[in-house]
Amino acid sequence: MELASKRRRTSRSPSQSYKFDDEDDDYVPYVPVAQRREAKLAKLSSLSTVSDRTKAKKQLEELLEREDAEREEERQREKTRKERPLLMEAQEVHERKAAENAKKTEVEKEEEADAEILAAIASRRKLASDLELAKGISYTDSLTTSWRPPKYIRERTDEQHRRLREKYHIIVDGEDIPPPIEHFSDMKIPESMLQFLKSKKITTPTPIQLQGIPTAFSGRDMIGIAFTGSGKTLAFCLPLIMLALEEETKLPFVRGEGPVGVVLCPSRELATQTYENVLAWTGALARDGKYPQLNTLLCIGGISMGEQSHVLNKGLHIVVATPGRLIDMLEKRKFTFNNSKFLCMDEADRMIDLGFEDDVRNIMSFFKRQRQTLLFSATMPRKIQDFAQQSLIKPVLVNVGRAGAANLDVLQVVEYVKQEAKMVYLLECLQKTAPPVIIFSENKNEVDDIQEYLLLKGVEAVAIHGSKTQEERQYAIKSFKSGAKDVMVASGVASKGLDFNDIQHVIIFSMPKEIEDYVHQIGRTGRSGKTGIATTFVNMTTPEQTLLDLKYLLMEAGQKVPPFLRTIDDPRAAQGGSLKGCPVCGGLGHGISNCPKLEDAQRRQMALHRAADDGGGY
Structure with missing residues (x-):
């Protein structure tokens, strides 16, 4: 063994010698200043003529003086740095900034703060699926249609x-x-649908339909903004129905195929109402036998999906859903979005603001191809519009009136009523008009108290709020719509998009903090061109900022402003600031820095973080 290893050692080839990069032929070693001076003096003495030596000596002296001055300056700076602490430097910087800020007016400071908040909001990821964001997939052209x-x-x-x-x-x-197209017949809508609309006294398109339906028929992404009761549901459902009808006519759907598109709603009640409208419109198309029957699925929490198994056992064309139940059905693969190419969000600003943003991204991740996206709402502040426009493909914004403006067909009456007198005065207000009447309160317990009080006084009333079971909520809406009950007492859940027939009077028992909610609540009356009355109770418990928002909204709509509201002054006017609306909620009485909606969003976010921190120990 020793001989073998010795033989291996002797026969091993010699090690290669490597030349490192820093051992380059061009390497120039560092030469100290003293040596450089000596070299320059030697070069100077080698010059032949006296004039050359004098000239070179002068240049050398100037060069040496400059080098000495630079070194002295550097030494002084270093000495100052050592003598003065960093805290002093930081204090000087702070004082300089304070002096600059002192020169600015209060308005300029507020505008800068608002710009910073808006920049933070704008930094949100665009509304697209995680897959599209991860792979950098982006579409540049809108979908093409045959219309x-x-x-x-x-x-x-x-x-x-x-x-x-x-x-x-x-x-x-x-x-x-x-x-824009002024007549339904020129939009190339089937005759059976035109006859059905005529039977419901819908003969000419409303402004949002006049521009919105041709835009959606053209395959364009769209942001539709119009006041409550202006016919937005037809503007986004009709294009989906016609798209599904075209696909079914080309090649009939079989079990496991579809849907063509989905309509997302923030509440179960709004989803149910939209579903019933779609059923009525698709039924009218199929009734004369010229067109096939389209299958529509209602996908919301609180109901048994087994009851709709007959729909899932056939080809599926349209889904109307709330986000939570829809994600559950997609994850269980009850149906897929592999061939879907239409997504509409009703009350889109509420969908994005009420904590549904992650759910919407999750839903989008189930789409396997480019889709047409429509966003509709009565109140869509600028920050939501900006966010949506980055997320859509060549979007068309269709706006009928200012986003967040009140319906001009509603007479708004604001009354100062002490807290303890509200219940008694409520009975007086109910005498203003014949039933049906809706009463809104922000507090669920207060909703139950009002209903109990009205029942004791012999008024046929039902109540609806988020803590009620789905059966109780459905019963309340059904009995109120049928006329079996005269009064519905509701929390904000009934204010978003719900359409009740012939509501002449809305009473707002407690004024909501956010002016957007007020706009939605009074919008339950004065729908489809009819007029209505909205009576609002306010008192000392109502925040002054909310009252200021209300004052400007009344002025904008040309309504009577009561004396106690006229006396409230806007601090921005005193500072000489511009009185433009808040870009977050659309309120005219405040800026972004003191927006109640932004404060609530931040509070919810902090609560989520706290909950996540508390759960981190398990």
Whole structure:
């Protein structure tokens, strides 16, 4: 063994010698200052003529003086740094900034603070699926459809389109906007659907339908903003129905196929109402036998999905859903979005703001192809519009009136009522109009107390709020809609998009903090061109900022402003600031820095973080 190892050692090839990068031929070693001076003096003495030596000596002296001055300056700086602590330097910087801020007015400071908050909001990830964000997938062109407006409308000039939009107070924004169309028949809607709409006294499109339906028929992404009761549901359901009808006609759906698209709603009640509308419209199309029956699924919590197994056993065309139950059904693979290409969010600002944003991203991750996205609401503040426009593909903004403005068909009456006198005065207010009447309160316990009081006084009343079971909520809405009950007492859950027939009077028992909620609540009356009354109780417990928002809203709508509201002054006016609305909630009486909606969102976020921290120990 020793001989073998010795033989191996002797026969091993010699080690290679490596040259490192820093051993480069171009390497120049450091030469101290003294040596450099000596070298320069030697070079100077080698010069032949006296004049050359004198000239070179002068240049050398100037160079040495500069080097000495630079070294002295560096020594002084180093000495100062050692003598003065960092705390003193930081204090000087702080004092400089304070002096600069002192020169700015209060308005300028507020505008800077608002800009910082808006920048933080704008930094949110765009509304797309995690898969699209991770892979960097982005679409540049809108979906193409087979629909085209009639030839005579296509031949109109841009000026004619602009005049028509001005006539109906429609504001649009975007590129290559489809033309507005004044008649349903020119939108190429089937005759059976036109007859059904006529039977419901819907003969001409409302402004949001006039511009919104052609935009959606063209395959464009869209943000639709219009006051409550203006026919937004038809504007986004009809394009989905026609898209599903076209797909079914090309090749009939079988079990396991579909849906073509989905409508997302923030509440079960709104989803149920939208589902019933879709059933009525698809039923009208199929009734004369010219068109196939479309299958629609209602996908909400609190109901048994087994009851709709007959729909799931066939091809599925349309899904109307709330986010939680929809995610559950998609994860269980009861159906897929593999071939879906239509997504609509009703009350879109509430969907994004009420903690549904992560759910919406989750739902989007189930889409396997490009989709057309429609966002509709009565109140869509600027920050939601900006956020949505980054997330959509070449979106068209269709706005009928200011986002967050009150319905002009509603007479708004604001009354100062002491807290202890509210219940008694409520009975007086109920005498103003014939039933049905809706009463809103922000507090669930107060909702139950009002219902109990009215029942004791012989008033047929039902109550609805988030803590009621689904059966109780459905019973309340059904009995109120049928006319079996005269009064519905409700929390905010009934204010978002729900459509009740012939509501002449809405009573707001406790004024909501956020002016958006007020706009939605009074919007339960004065729908589809009818008029209505909204009576609001306020008192010392109502925040002054909310009263200021209310004051400006009444002024904007040309309503009577009561004396106690007129006496409330806006601090921004005293500072000479601009009185533009809050970009977060649309309220006209405050800026972003003191927005109640933003404060609530931050409070919810902190509560979520605390809950996550508390659970971290397990």
